[in-house]
Amino acid sequence: LSDAIAAQVLDANSRFYAAFEALDIDAVEDCWEKSSRAACVHPGSRWVTGWTAVQASLEGMLSNIDYIEFEVLDLNVSVEDPVAMVTCVERVSSTAGSGRATLDVCATNIFVLSSEGWKLVLHHASPIMQPSDSEGEAE
Amino acid sequence: LSDAIAAQVLDANSRFYAAFEALDIDAVEDCWEKSSRAACVHPGSRWVTGWTAVQASLEGMLSNIDYIEFEVLDLNVSVEDPVAMVTCVERVSSTAGSGRATLDVCATNIFVLSSEGWKLVLHHASPIMQPSDSEGEAE
Numbered sequence: 001l002s003d004a005i006a007a008q009v010l011d012a013n014s015r016f017y018a019a020f021e022a023l024d025i026d027a028v029e030d031c032w033e034k035s036s037r038a039a040c041v042h043p044g045s046r047w048v049t050g051w052t053a054v055q056a057s058l059e060g061m062l063s064n065i066d067y068i069e070f071e072v073l074d075l076n077v078s079v080e081d082p083v084a085m086v087t088c089v090e091r092v093s094s095t096a097g098s099g100r101a102t103l104d105v106c107a108t109n110i111f112v113l114s115s116e117g118w119k120l121v122l123h124h125a126s127p128i129m130q131p132s133d134s135e136g137e138a139e
Numbered sequence: 140l141s142d143a144i145a146a147q148v149l150d151a152n153s154r155f156y157a158a159f160e161a162l163d164i165d166a167v168e169d170c171w172e173k174s175s176r177a178a179c180v181h182p183g184s185r186w187v188t189g190w191t192a193v194q195a196s197l198e199g200m201l202s203n204i205d206y207i208e209f210e211v212l213d214l215n216v217s218v219e220d221p222v223a224m225v226t227c228v229e230r231v232s233s234t235a236g237s238g239r240a241t242l243d244v245c246a247t248n249i250f251v252l253s254s255e256g257w258k259l260v261l262h263h264a265s266p267i268m269q270p271s272d273s274e275g276e277a278e
Contacts, residue, residue, distance in 0.1 A: 037217040039226050041245045044268035047226055049215060076188060078176040078260070080251055083222040085261060087178050087186055106180045108247055108263045112219055121217070122224060124247045126265030129183035 006077050009084040012111055012118035013077075017070040017090070025062050029055060033112060033119035040123040043105050068094040082113040090125065104128040145216050148223040151250055151257035152216075156209040156229070164201050168194060172251060172258035179262040182244050207233040221252040229264065243267040 012031065019027035032038055038051040040058075048057045071091035078085045086109040093102045110122040151170065158166035171177055177190040179197075187196045210230035217224045229244040249261035 037215070037224070039215065041247075041265060044266065045245075046267055046269065047213060047215075047228065047245055049213075049226070074186060074188075076176070076178065076186075080222045083219045085176070085249060087188070087261070089186065106184075106186055106263070106265075108180075108249075108261060110224060110247075110249065122226070122247060124245070124263050124265065126180060126245075126263065127183065127268075128185055129266075130185065 005079055005084075009077050009079065009086060009111060009118055010075065012084075012120075013075075013086050013088070013109055014072070016109065016120060016123075017072055020062070021069055023062055023065065023068070025059055028058055028062065031120050033114065033121045035121070037121055039121070041125060043103065043125050043127040064096050066095045068092065084111040084113070084118060085109075086111065089128070144218055144223075148216050148218065148225060148250060148257055149214065151223075151259075152214075152225050152227070152248055153211070155248065155259060155262075156211060159201070160208055162201055162204065162207070164198055167197055167201065170259050172253065172260045174260070176260055178260070180264060182242065182264050182266040203235050205234045207231065223250040223252070223257060224248075225250065228267070 016031040019031060032051065032054065034051040036050050038054045039047060039049045040054050041047055042057065042061065048054050073089040073091060076087045088107050090105040090107050092105055105125045105127060108122065108124040109120060111118040112121050155170040158170060171190065171193065173190040175189050177193045178186060178188045179193050180186055181196065181200065187193050212228040212230060214225065214227045225248040227246050229246050231244055232241045244264045244266060247261065247263040248259060250257040251260050
């Protein structure tokens with residue numbers, strides 16, 4: 001995995017979160033491959049599959065959010081040309097409707113290289129429900 | 140995506156769940172690529188990264204389970220040679236310690252083709268917390 005390829009993928013990943021923070025639906029959509037295999041899971045939710053449904057879910061999320069900020073932690077990138085697998089933890093701060101929330105979320109972002117660069121085909125986000133001082137070790 | 144390739148991937152996916160149902164740790168481990176990029180998230184938990192840690196988490200799970208059964212629903216397969224992306228819903232019934240539970244889980248399983256067949260490099264499982272009669276449509 002060359003540094004240049006890893007940098008491309010990390011840039012694509014960063015642009016996805018920056019677009020969300022900017023509440024810029026066009027920029028969020030530009031991160032995605034508009035295909036039937038596009039798929040996402042928002043934290044605690046069901047699969048949304050196919051670009052039309054994914055697009056609707058992204059628009060629905062953004063229209064309900066007043067403010068959102070991502071601190072992206074524990075980034076790992078792996079590439080199997082033409083696929084890149086990114087895993088990370090999103091520390092999400094947001095205000096939506098009634099109040100402010102902070103949530104740690106595990107995310108898988110799968111990108112495929114196209115002539116327009118690395119495009120998201122799969123975003124899977126899940127809430128972390130165990131205490132942060134537990135390292136997942138149940139002795 | 141040829142039917143034969145899709146069948147190979149679905150077979151690898153089925154063997155993963157069958158190995159879990161059999162509580163057969165060797166068979167579960169055989170489904171995985173033993174590499175530093177191996178990664179998994181169990182429902183509600185944090186990232187476990189690298190084969191050594193993934194292996195320990197799988198052994199920990201199996202040692203705590205008396206019985207587990209998966210009904211695998213909503214399967215989607217997409218292949219970008221040499222990577223296969225499988226998404227599904229796991230309807231999990233299990234007994235662990237105190238009681239019996241049934242849980243619907245969204246899963247992403249990413250396989251990479253090796254000389255020994257399709258091997259898991261990433262398993263991301265997340266609890267579905269919305270009611271099953273909601274289709275995720277917040278109007």
